Amino acid sequence: MKNFKIYITMLSTVAMIFQSCSLDEEVFGKLNEENFYKTAADAEAGLVYAYSVLPTMGYYSRHFFYSLHQTTEEFTQKSDASQDQKDLDGLAQSETNGDTKQAFRHAYIGINRAIAIIENVPNITMDTDLRNQYVGEGYFLRALNYYNLVRLFGAVPLRLTSLQGLDDAHLPLASIEEIYASIISDLRKAESMMDYTRRRGRANKVAAQGLLANAYLFMASAGQNTDKLDGYQFATANTATYYDSAAYFAGNVINDQSTYSFNSDLVSMYNSEVVDEPESIFEVIASRTEIGESATDLAGTLTTPYFDQQSATLSAEQGGYEIGFGWQHVFVEVPFYDTFDNADARKNILFATSAIAEDGQEWSVANGKLDRPFTLKYLDAGRSSGVEISGNKYHVVRFSEVLLTYAEAVGPTAEGYAAVNQVRSRAGLPNLAGGMDVNTFREAIYQEKTWELAYEFQHLFDLRRLGKMETVLEGQYAKTIVRNAYYYALPDVELDQNDLLGTN
Numbered sequence: 001m002k003n004f005k006i007y008i009t010m011l012s013t014v015a016m017i018f019q020s021c022s023l024d025e026e027v028f029g030k031l032n033e034e035n036f037y038k039t040a041a042d043a044e045a046g047l048v049y050a051y052s053v054l055p056t057m058g059y060y061s062r063h064f065f066y067s068l069h070q071t072t073e074e075f076t077q078k079s080d081a082s083q084d085q086k087d088l089d090g091l092a093q094s095e096t097n098g099d100t101k102q103a104f105r106h107a108y109i110g111i112n113r114a115i116a117i118i119e120n121v122p123n124i125t126m127d128t129d130l131r132n133q134y135v136g137e138g139y140f141l142r143a144l145n146y147y148n149l150v151r152l153f154g155a156v157p158l159r160l161t162s163l164q165g166l167d168d169a170h171l172p173l174a175s176i177e178e179i180y181a182s183i184i185s186d187l188r189k190a191e192s193m194m195d196y197t198r199r200r201g202r203a204n205k206v207a208a209q210g211l212l213a214n215a216y217l218f219m220a221s222a223g224q225n226t227d228k229l230d231g232y233q234f235a236t237a238n239t240a241t242y243y244d245s246a247a248y249f250a251g252n253v254i255n256d257q258s259t260y261s262f263n264s265d266l267v268s269m270y271n272s273e274v275v276d277e278p279e280s281i282f283e284v285i286a287s288r289t290e291i292g293e294s295a296t297d298l299a300g301t302l303t304t305p306y307f308d309q310q311s312a313t314l315s316a317e318q319g320g321y322e323i324g325f326g327w328q329h330v331f332v333e334v335p336f337y338d339t340f341d342n343a344d345a346r347k348n349i350l351f352a353t354s355a356i357a358e359d360g361q362e363w364s365v366a367n368g369k370l371d372r373p374f375t376l377k378y379l380d381a382g383r384s385s386g387v388e389i390s391g392n393k394y395h396v397v398r399f400s401e402v403l404l405t406y407a408e409a410v411g412p413t414a415e416g417y418a419a420v421n422q423v424r425s426r427a428g429l430p431n432l433a434g435g436m437d438v439n440t441f442r443e444a445i446y447q448e449k450t451w452e453l454a455y456e457f458q459h460l461f462d463l464r465r466l467g468k469m470e471t472v473l474e475g476q477y478a479k480t481i482v483r484n485a486y487y488y489a490l491p492d493v494e495l496d497q498n499d500l501l502g503t504n
Contacts, residue, residue: 037120040127043134046120050113050141051201053106055286060394060457062298063102066330067152067488068460070099073477075330075455085329091473092482095492103152104491107145108159114142115162129195136193140203140211143186144396147215150179151461154231154487157501158182172500176231180219187212198259200275200285206253206260207282210397213250213405216242218465220409225467228486243409250406253281253399254419260399262426266349267319269398270379272391281397288380288391300380300390301326303455305355305370307363311383312355317348318376323355324383324390334372335477339451345428346451350376377455395456400426404449412441420445423452 036042054060069075070088077085084098093100117138121131149156158174160182191208198204220242223235235242253260263269263279272287304326305312314321332351340347351373354364363369380390395401400423407419412435421431432444449462463469469485483489495501 037116037124040124040130043117043121043124043126043131046113046117047134047137050110050117050138053110053113054284055394056106057298058102059106059110060284060299061286061392062302063099063106064148064457065299065302065394066099067103068457069330069455072459072463073333073336073473073479074459076333077330078328081329090482091479091485093488094483095489095495097488097491100152100488101491101493104149104156104494107149110145111142111159112162114138114145115160118142119162132193133195136190136205136208137203139186139190139193140208143183143190144211146179146186147183147211150176150183151218151464152488153490155179156490157498170498170500173502175234177234180215183215184212187215196259198276201283203282207397209249209252210281210402210405213246213248213253213402213409214397216246216249217405217409218461220246221465225465228467228469229464243411247406247409250402250409253402254406262399262422265319266345266426267321267376267379269395270350270377270393271319271321271381272379272393273381279399280393280395281399281402283396283398284394286391286393288383298390299394300324300378300383300392302329303375303378304328304380304390305363305374307355307357308359310358312357312363314352314355314376318352319381321379321381322383323380326390328374331371332373332375333477336454337373341429343428344451345426346454352376375455398456400452401449401456401458404445404452408442408445411438412436416441420448423448427452 037046057063066085066088070077070085071091071093076089081089082098087093087097088099115138118135121134121138124131146156146158155173155176156179157171158179159171163169187208190203191205191212194203194205194208196205219232219235220239222229222232223237223239223242226233226236259278260281261278263277268274269277269279272285301324304323305328307325309325311322311324314323337347337351340351342348352375353370353373354362354366356362361369365371365373378390378392380392383390403419403423407416410416410419417432417434424431432441436444446462446466446468450459453459463472464486470481473479473485474481490501
């Protein structure tokens with residue numbers, strides 16, 4: 001892991017140098033297939049480079065975070081937020097939105113880096129099993145980035161080989177069906193090539209199985225809502241098959257291994273300094289103590305109160321952790337918080353309603369020093385008041401999410417009830433009532449996912465695939481949808497530069 005961190009620093013520095021160079025400057029060095037990807041160390045460095053885009057501010061740590069959470073009922077923003085944030089919150093995203101532009105751009109950066117692994121590492125003379133693992137991770141990363149893009153924007157260009165020249169720079173939009181075919185193919189290759197070994201912040205066979213289950217579930221449900229999700233007509237005739245595939249791969253995660261299970265406590269699952277916790281299957285990590293204060297992760301400061309620039313201590317029930325102050329760019333929406341059952345541990349433990357600042361004063365909702373509760377899902381325990389950079393982990397695939405995917409896929413069977421009731425039991429809630437029909441049961445699973453996976457890059461995608469944007473955001477929360485609720489507009493810079501994209 002130490003070498004991984006060194007390579008991240010080295011390659012990120014190289015990238016910044018090349019990005020800042022004038023076109024008139026002489027280029028003294030270049031990383032390409034002629035002088036790189038020759039050794040196992042090169043393969044490892046390239047793989048780290050492919051992962052390193054995920055925790056950046058342009059991706060999971062800020063712009064992707066905003067793009068997914070501001071549009072739902074989970075968060076609203078502070079009064080002096082950017083217009084981009086306000087447009088997301090008001091469901092008025094357009095092609096000029098800076099947050100969705102960055103999410104689009106960084107996903108393609110990740111795709112290009114993954115392609116470099118897929119194309120070059122197979123040619124390196126090295127241990128066969130290790131080579132397969134690295135290439136499998138390349139396939140996983142390409143699939144993850146395209147899965148993010150297709151769920152955000154719908155049809156996007158599909159690049160599967162490295163850029164060969166300027167004539168190859170622009171591609172037309174691929175159909176949603178073509179994009180999913182690539183995602184599924186990549187994940188199946190990844191699943192076949194990778195092993196079961198857990199490596200912090202990296203994918204393995206189980207991560208590929210979990211993401212496959214999620215993708216099949218998305219197609220199965222989206223295919224039933226093509227009046228809102230144009231482009232998913234291909235999935236309509238395959239709904240039963242896709243549900244079966246989602247159940248198959250989720251079942252593999254649940255039944256075919258013993259490495260993953262529930263965490264012993266809820267809060268530690270979100271503490272970036274806790275390693276090898278059993279619930280996380282694949283997570284994006286930006287650890288302040290490992291990367292240092294140059295870490296680009298900012299989500300912890302986006303969600304944490306100001307506390308007059310002091311550190312604050314959480315309750316004993318919430319681990320008694322010290323947390324540094326934040327800027328609280330986003331606020332928990334109280335009507336969403338109120339949907340949690342008062343007996344739900346996810347409400348009582350993963351939302352904080354009070355904390356004790358360094359000067360001994362209590363900051364709480366009760367005394368008015370806190371405007372509302374704040375989420376602890378971006379906990380950076382031990383960050384002092386003098387450090388503004390936060391470290392966090394972003395769960396992409398975790399055990400409870402796979403249980404709920406399995407339950408939704410198999411429906412109101414004994415196995416489906418057993419899966420969802422495990423999640424509810426951990427939250428301190430009673431079992432679901434028996435005897436539900438399939439639609440009622442799947443609606444109950446949707447509600448459970450809303451609470452279990454709040455603020456974890458899932459809820460917007462669930463609203464979209466289930467065709468619920470209007471009924472939930474307008475009907476339940478009195479929001480107004482101004483633009484297309486189911487697909488974001490492609491960035492204007494892409495439309496301007498690529499004539500093959502047409503109009504959005």
